[in-house]
Amino acid sequence: MGRYYRIKDLREDHDWTQVEVAKALGMYTTTYVRYEKGEREIPFGIAIQIAKLYGVSLDYLAQQTPEENN
Template sequence: MIKSIVPIDTMQGDNMYFKRLRDLREDHDMKQSEVAEYLGIQQTVYSRYERGFQSIPVEHLIKLADLYKVSTDYILGRK
């Protein structure tokens, strides 16, 4: 069973969790469609991850950390 990562505090206006996903992608000059292809999902699904409309499976979180060469804690805003 795949576990999902849910935003820690979705009540705050600027949730670092989702902001970091977008910032990392843009810092690497990548399009949502490219990241989605890397994860093996549709672009619309990845877009929902960034916008906070869908939780991210742990396996995708790990792949994103590997792609961007950061820790999962960094993506989650814990570091």
């Protein structure tokens, strides 16, 4: 499982498709899919955008805390 497996869980919790999330982040779907699969490291700036999109902390995305808003 990839380093940022929580992005898949968050996406599914919001009932969004990979295409919808990629569009919201302004990137190609294939790039987003690689992040979700852990095939590619998420750049810090993109991690910030993802955290804002879902309303969670960066620590939560990086699996440093079990709480979404730490």
